[in-house]
Amino acid sequence: MPSKRLSVVVTRRLPEVVETRLTELFDVRLREADTPMSRQELAAAMQEADVIVPTLSDTIDAGLISGAGERLKLIANYGAGVDHIDVATARSRGVLVSNTPGVSAEDTADMAMSLILAVTRRIPEGLALMQTGDWGGWSPSAMLGGRVGGRRLGILGMGHIGQAVARRAMAFGMQVHYHNRRRLRPEVEERFDATYWESLDQMVARMDVISVNCPHTPSTFHLMNARRLKLMKPSAVIVNTSRGEVIDENAMTRMLKAGEIAGAGLDVYEHGATINPDLRNMPNVALLPHMGSATLEGRLEMGEKVLLNIKTFADGHRPPDQVVPAML
Template identity: 80%
Template sequence: MSAADPARVRLKVTVTRRLPEAVETRMAELFDLSLNHEDRKMTREQLVAAMQDSDVIVPTVTDRIDANMLAQAGERLKLVANYGAGVDHIDVQSARQRGILVSNTPGVVTEDTADMTMALILAVTRRIPEGLAEMQAGRWQGWAPTAHLGGRVGGRRLGILGMGRIGQAVARRANVFGMQVHYHNRRRLRTETERELQATYWESLDQMLARMDIISVNAPHTPSTFHLLNARRLKLLKPTAVVINTSRGEVIDENALTRMLRAGEIAGAGLDVFEHGHEINPRLRELPNVALLPHMGSATIEGRIEMGEKVLINIKTFADGHRPPDLVVPSML
């Protein structure tokens, strides 16, 4: 059925998780909308059934859509309009081979995620989780000159791994806090951008890691970035270094990181994402020098509504017979 056919019925759109009410209301006005009212992660079988019964499916980062599932989708599915910027959970290549388009929502969560990165930097370097735990447990005995001594962030060397939109937003914030900004990226930034961000480029990731006080992971998960911070590279870090990750958990070897934190070979970590989703290494949970968050980097009402608006535009543009503005193609990955 052509999207330009005036006699067509409204597109059947299935959303895998609940979205902000304003977004769902607008979707229901425009499309034949199916919602996951229980708001629980759908099983593979449920996702396949949804794809077979929909023109468009709107998944989130927790919905893994692989080649086998796409092979079962049938002829109806034409667009996977992802609610989120990252698409490593979707086999984009297989989708394109089957004539299924994939879109995402880039740029929306940049500022929110950069804010959370700075929050984690401050939380770990100033030992905020330890202070909170002490207060909540009623153990605080009063102020003392040597109690809860953290470190000053001003003057510290911040190494940003991945200098895209979010990495650059982190760099701008770090400059305000008086940090020295360094970065490693697949491609070096333009000279004027480096000058604006006061950022020093390192072609060698290994050399950068060995010299930084704080490492901020802001790289997407791709085959080339899986375990980019493996055991060998983590051992390059100074014992006083701190690791922050608000990007994708798979970029870090979580077991190796946990071992080194437990052994005191790394001073601390602030993690908003984990290698195995919500299944977090229990030994990691026990550590006092670690701040763990439940993937909150993009969790602002403003950001989530803007993400929904981008999804709406992508679907509506497709329904009108045009290329979605945020179309993802394999060469981009």
């Protein structure tokens, strides 16, 4: 690597501490507005920079990577998910990709558990009732939800986040079940008293709560499709804090309206900020604006990982959090 400072373009506003540190270490162009770059802006940035720091709101596809300048050598993603980056094309062009894994597991698991409680205990309905001022006082038959303890929780994706959800669920007395690409080691299963299901269909049909915690890849797109959603018990609820594309959102919405699924807690959506309008009007659905990892501590840790990946690359070494196609 040349001795001069790397040229780095950041596509979104990051915490001030992270931006300041980036500026100290590299020749950085920061984003003034906290809005996503247009495709034209991304293309221009990738023409001029050695390193680009995108977020999940930036689609770095094959076309953009193929048109990148010769200087671009690293895409240092601010976030763990890389489904918005064509990693294979980047690798073929000699461009490395890094991410920030393991940072948001605890924060996202907190949100998953919050959504489980919100839907089963009808918290959004209670909040709405209080905000309208129509509450007439306590009644023994009003706002009856369901007890979380004793329910079967089926975790779809038992990685860092899935295991963090399992720890929380155990504390609430839930029974932990899971489906994963690979079965966990016996000692890990024992830690969560977890039951492994090789068949996702069989697990889905028997659970009271489904928590989606797997990444979005070509193999997980619509993993919870209409056929599989219909296997759920009418009394079951589904929670998604992973990626919206894992669930067929339109099929889920139809089933919620028909009473074929009891409820849903969603922090992510199949089409980003464009949400099926019917979801907004159902009392048995809790919606959040993709805030599962939104803690100050988590955002700062993500920034530290981005800094470490770029600094390690600048020193002529492999970024510690490099992503390769075989990992996806």
